[in-house]
Amino acid sequence: MNAPLKLWQNPGGLALPAHKETSTQQASRSLSAHQQAPLRIPLLQHAGLKAEAQVQAGEKVYKGQVLARSQGYTALPIHASTSGVITGIEQHPIPHPSGLTDDCLILEPDGDDDWGTQRLPAWPHYTEQNEESLRARIAEAGIVGLGGAVFPTAIKLNVRPEIPVSHLILNGAECEPYISCDDQLMQERAADIIVGAQIMLHILASHAPPSGQTCLVGIEDNKPAAIQAMQAAVKMSGDTRIQIISLPTRYPNGGERQLIHTLTGREVPSAGRPADIGVICHNVATARAIYRAVVLGEPLIDRYVTVTGPGVRHPQNFSVPFGLPISALIEQAGGYTDVAERLLMGGPMMGITLANANIPVVKATNCILLDRAFPQHTVMPCIRCGQCAQVCPASLLPQQLYWHARARDVEQAEKYHVMDCIECGCCEVVCPSHIPLVDYYRFAKDEIKAQREAQQKAAIARERYEMRQARLERLERERAEKLAKHKQALQDKAANKANTASDQNSDKNSKQDAIQAALERAKAKKAQQAQSKPTSPHKQDAS
């Protein structure tokens, strides 16, 4: 059908043991919300503005009802994962490495799982809708990138008109060990994903270059069942724009920038976005969420979550409503094993360590990994072996970045492109000195971001100050001009008066002389003024 696509090799990377097969042995299970009470639904679950609660304590809500929303480009609504009663809003730990708390709505499920009238209008014939209304629907459904970045999908689909979009890329690579939620989703929901892709192609159609648009779905070759299911779904759809591409398995080939390079040979410019090179990239799970939002009218209220690792008895995938505590998932997966020591959200490379399991599942929760105790190594000095540079997928010099970040020389770190680090952790894994390199890079990045923000703020403040100064100067000048004019008018008036007086009272000589003298003085002054006016107008104004 299609000519085989040339794949481009990424620099660096690692061949890691996948550990995926353990969690894909059985079909995914849907966890219903009412088995576990109550749900805690954080008001901020995406990269953007936090939503504000729209419901009161004690209010009955239906499944899919908007619980919170706020205004703004990056704001997204939060929906009820099931029907029930809102019992309050409280500060509760959210998935964050430092155990941060944030506002969470507490939803006591009633067990009916009732949509009421809250389902959005279903658009099975989505092609009748235009670009804007589809994007609005995607935003209204609260859809974010489900690969982990949780950036609002509607914004990512809102591309500038000047650069045509030649490729829509669906990311099904899932390169990080242990995580298998996308693998299982592709096996079980391939048709949904393909429709999601078609909806996105429809949205992007007006941006197509004359050569047309293709949709490439990249899947690592260690997921043959997913590849097969997706290929079958494409065949069923008969859509020739969509191609399933089997990728070599290598971490981090599923990183957005790496995947785009592998499939197109193009590199996303430093500090740029994929759209800058005519590529839009979305996760396969996001595509399925779009299908559900548009065709079925269901907002994003659940997702596939992998519960896996040596620390859990029966590793598997669940379809989980947001707000369910992680502990419930672990319980459903048979509970902890004896070796369970570390709880991570995400994979072993980029996941974050969680303090405990009493934390709700959110839109970003792709995997719950229960790992063994990790041997704590003493950090040794860097011996400049350069292994880190060999595995860096961005071709950075990780140890140079380390030296500069360590010395708090963020300027140098920026010069060595620390901002292009994707924090994949390959350098850390191969470091013979066990240096927590990525922590250093995060520090440098945060410093640079803070500096940039401060600079921006300072620039705005300076601009404001300068404008204020200019405005004050202008007002002062105008006032002075007005004053001078007024003075002139008064003087002219006085002179005129004197003239007419002298005509009428010619006998009053002494008075007339005095007036004459005054007149002459005024004339002299006038002449002087007229002379000095063109040469130094400012002085005049200021006087």
Place this chain on the structure above:
Amino acid sequence: MFGTNRTAPSATRSVAQVMQHVLYALIPGTLLLFWLFGWGLLSNLILSIGFALLLEALMLKLRQRPLQPFLSDYSVLVTGWLLAVSLPPYAPWWLIAVAMLFAVVVAKHLYGGLGYNPFNPAMVGYAAVLISFPLEMTLWPAPFASNMTHIGLADTLQQVWGAPLAQWDAYTQATPLDALKTGFSLGESFDSLQAQAPPDWRAWGWVNIAYLMGGLWLLWRGIISWPIPVALLGTLGGLASLSWLLAIPQAAPPLWHLFAGASMLGAFFIATDPVSASTTPLGQLLYAAGIGFFTYIIRTWGGYPDAIAFAVLIMNMAVPLIDAYTPPRVYGTSRWRS
């Protein structure tokens, strides 16, 4: 402070494991040297490693650093071992002590310890004693003639700890590079020098082959990577071939350059020291090519018969500059760093 909490795949090696591999790779060459030079090599090894550990512990104590992790990283063992096989066997104890003092105290700890030394410690120690004690450093015992069957333990102890043996001169012999240097300076041709050469000289080639084997094993195990040895030997061999083809009077054949002196030891064990080498892909090629270049220049026109130590130190100096100008192109950026 705790290290990374990422789950490491089994391929990861610690600093100690890296250093252990280097020590294993030195074993064939060391065994061969032991066969050729007997007790003299053993005394070199024991004294070098003894002084190295002693000075390392002392410096760590003075610098208030924990002893255990740094003594068990094997790095100072590698330094000691490299010096032991570089110094002439039966080296007097004070010569080894001075060399180790420069290597461990000056080159390593005064610059901040493991990972912070801009110069290769073993080569700093070697160069320091080569310049300070040229007589002792150029008096190499002859291979075979100085092995266990000829020099006993008692004589070894006297040579190393007491006054030099009266008949010591009888055991020594010019090394091939030394003989070449002297011969060329007297206007002799390579062919006539080779004709006069004692058959024992082949032993130096074997030593280099033993180091080559160890080095290839390090390559295979992924401890070192190919750019440095290939660029070093390539440049050295290339320059030697060029002058051999151009029939320059003082040219030794390329194979002679590659398998005499410290060529293989330098290419696989010394220039590859990660701390003092360049770290960028292009930089490593330039760095190693520079070592090959200076080795050839000094061997051919300089005052010393061999030059690996000086060439390495010269290029160590250039590393910060090389690294600054040879960063790889970063993903998504147009070309070199501006």
